[in-house]
Amino acid sequence: MALRGRVLKRGKEPMSWTTAIILGTLIYFMAILVLGQLPSLIIYKFDQYVAEIIEFSKSLPGVGETGLTTLWIRTIRDIVANT
Structure with missing residues (x-):
């Protein structure tokens, strides 16, 4: 309960310039890491799990009964890699 009260009290205080710059820099670097790593993860999973994809x-609407072909999977992977 004391932690909750401290967080609520701290949340009502204005943020200093130093804290804002440090927090903004951390958020910026985290966003770069996440957005840079996500396409790599998608490409890796698409290469590894072709049969599962x-x-x-096959269960997606608009896709034929045979599902995506390996050509379509490579095309999607290349689109992710190049955007």
């Missing part, structure tokens, strides 16, 4: 795509 084909099976999953």
Whole structure:
């Protein structure tokens, strides 16, 4: 309960310039890391789980009964890699 009270009290105080700059810099670097790592993770998973992606795509509306072909999977992977 004391921690909650301290957080609420701290939340009502104005933020100093130093704290704002440090917090903004941390948020900026975290966003760069997350946004830079996400496409790499998608590419890695698309390369590793081709059969599972084909099976999953069969249940998607607008995709044929056979699911996505390996050409479509490579195309999606390349779009993610180049954007």
